Amino acid sequence: MARHSKTRTGKRASAKTARRGHAVAMEHRLGAAELRRIAEKIFKLSEADETEVDISAVTSALTRFANNTIHQNVAEQGLTISVRAVVDGRTARASTNKTDDESLRRVTTAALDLARVQPRNPELLPMLGQQKLTKVDRFVAQTAAATPADRARAVTSVCHMADKNKQTTAGIFSTGLAEIALANSRGLFEYYDDTRAEFSVTILEKDSSGWAKATSSRIGDIDPETLARRASEKAAGSRAPREIPAGRYTTILEPAAVLDLVGFLFYDFASTCVADQRSCFTGRMGKKLFGENISIWDDVYHPLQLGPPFDGEGVPRKKVALVERGIPVNLVYSRASAKKAKANPTGHGFSLPSEDGEAPFNLVFAGGNASTEEMIRSTERGLLITRLWYIREVDPYQKILTGMTRDGTFLVENGRVTGAVRNFRFNQSIIEMLSNVEMLGPAVRASGEESFDMVVPAMKVRDFHFSEVTKF
């Protein structure tokens, strides 16, 4: 994959950012000690029975390009301090981004005042004391130190490539760092920071387009030129799309397309969602639902994942097997939903108060060994899909989703790609789709636009239901 290969340009940019931009990154990085200092200030101000402080600090920048030029170029820096007060079995939250003493006093009082007028919550548990966390290291100084000039150089290079190919490009290159700290008056203090780099590129021709995207904590893993070349090849390959009839097709979904579909399953794995009887797993736990080749975990510790190793109440996240060989076997739990279900918390709870409970945000699908080329070679007639768009749920229990194909939809005939076709609308049950998977590629970190990033494979699926065709 592109993120593991480095062109000369990518290497140069990374080395330069490391030298010149380090001071900028350190200026914006507050660090655990500073966030702890803010939290302790609030504990001194608070008159609540228990107090929790959740602080997040973000520094990010994004260079946006279209029509082979940079047209938007932005940076932001911000801090949010969120205080939860508990008094007499009642709880509420107030937040601010102001750090002066008066504002901290006001937000602390506001949380308490809000809590006092709440009905008592019988499910509220005492706050946790200090927890033992598994260390994760996802802060990369080179990423944090990237400058506007670094991003502009990479983008300029992609724009020149598009010019040379007589194509038009649009996309983004963003870099940033995030810090979060969770502390409470029972002595818990947890801190996490990470960096993120993202490059997304669309290449357009008169009647076609292609797309590629990658994200990583390491800017050195992002290779804009390789991604742009892939998008360019897709745009060139999808010229003059033919209209073929809607229907059921054997379909090869690239990882980004898989991600955006299976991403709609994530909240169904929440214990609260099942208890509320709005999950597609309600009444189906322990029963064969998907094909034998489908296994899914939530695993924040996976090397291709990002995210903190603790949840909204500070519970250490566990790796949870959600689906084993097609059978949904476990859900994820917050402390409150675990108590109700007589299970153990898994470290997936949202910040309180929350009616939604919990969710897994680090899904990892078991992959296979098939390359996309092998999937194509083994297909007599089918479709190859780059990316999906505007996906929405039509039926929550059968998990029927609708959406469109986009930026590279190809016809496969007799084991090879024979041209492009006009984009389709699909109406497809994800349960049925995951029962019809014939081949799996290696699981990779995929990034789309409809779901958060996950580790998923490309899939070859039989009888995928395309219901209508659009005009391009």
Next chain:
Amino acid sequence: MRGLANSAIEKGLARGATYADARVMDIRHRDVSTKNGQVGRAAEAESLGIGLRVIAHGAWGFASTDRLTRQGIEACAAEAVAIAKASAMAKRHDVVLAPEQSYVDTWQNPFIKDPFRVPIEMQIAVLLRADAEMRKVKGITLAEGSMSFRKIDQLFVSSIGSVIHQVKMQSGAGIVATSFAGEEIQKRSYPNSFGGQHMLRGYELIEELDLVRHAPRVAEECVALHSAAPCPEGQHTIILDSSQFGLQIHESIGHPIELDRVLGMEANFAGMSFLTLDKLNSLRYGSDIVNVVADARLAHGPGLGTFGYDDEGVPAQCTPIISNGLFTGYLTNRETAAAIGQSRSNGTMRTEGWNRLPIIRMTNISILPGDRKFEDLIASTDDGIYMETNRSWSIDDRRYHFQFSTEIGWEIKNGKRGRMIKTPSYSGITTEFWNSCDAICSRDYWTLWGTPNCGKGQPMQTMGTGHGASPARFRNVKVGIALSK
């Protein structure tokens, strides 16, 4: 506020910017929700910061900060100008802005009751009463309610001399009943799905919605949906209620008329538009009775797209978008108006907050009322389906092909509303659909709906938009494909 904004402008100009504008925004939120008899969310939040936009070396730069100190503003200005200079590395031409006057003004939307002064326990009590009413109905497995309030106090200052202070107060609320039975989840919402109704009004909006009174009906319809008939498949006449019609306008008119999308600036994420420049004043978008405006003026109503000035200092305007079926206008800003040779922006630059760059957004994109009574519309329909309250929505990235489903529908046979239909859906091609519109209800049935969750831009910005609509009829529309086998 003003001192901070002026300082940012001065420091930007001193570092080489040829134009600068700053927005200081102080945003306050309150969110409350209930679920099955318990409080879900009870939270307040505030956020204060500044965003500075500059042109330097002929290119744009933007930086934002919540460090509102002398050093913080200095660093923000330095970063904005440095970013603009980096942008200039890949520029094709210098940024050109359509001319605009400077304004010194204040504006605030009217409201009667400040929702932040209404005790939160009173707001929770209303939601819990509606929740209890819904759960009295046998078969309801989940009852939910929510209210949200937002106050935006913002100051815009620009290097051409504008100083504009605006205060916007926004309120919204809704309830949802859900029922799981057999292998089916059904849902009914009031007054609209996905958060209810939202407007630039005070707590009086919530009182008028009267959530508690509507709760039993919502719950009863939800349970009844389990035994309703499935949606037929085929070509049918459909009548949309005003809330679903509002979303149809949003997706198949509001987005394609955004000129930044037409010019390719959103191609990587939100997509482009079928409304290429050659279609202006030549495309027959809809039938003769279709008249659509983009109207941000208070005279149009207190919608989520109502303001005094947009976020680059252009006064609120009313732009004809579709006139007697003919496509007549895009949504523009100062840069894109100049790019297509128009003399002035029609004022649609909006930002989610102090930390986001303003981009072209819908204001209130509304269809003008027709002349029909709703009862007459039903009575004059021999065979059709009446569809109410959105359940799902999707449209392609050039805004040609759409598919919607609604929570509930009813058959219309021989001019009378008949049996209930579950998960009705319809799909089509935008211009074919709008040209099939043959009746629109009058002002008496017209509602200015608020869509609080419109996403666009990179980084993503969520914006509230307004859509005035009354029920309308469309002929020969494809229905039922969403759940077809």
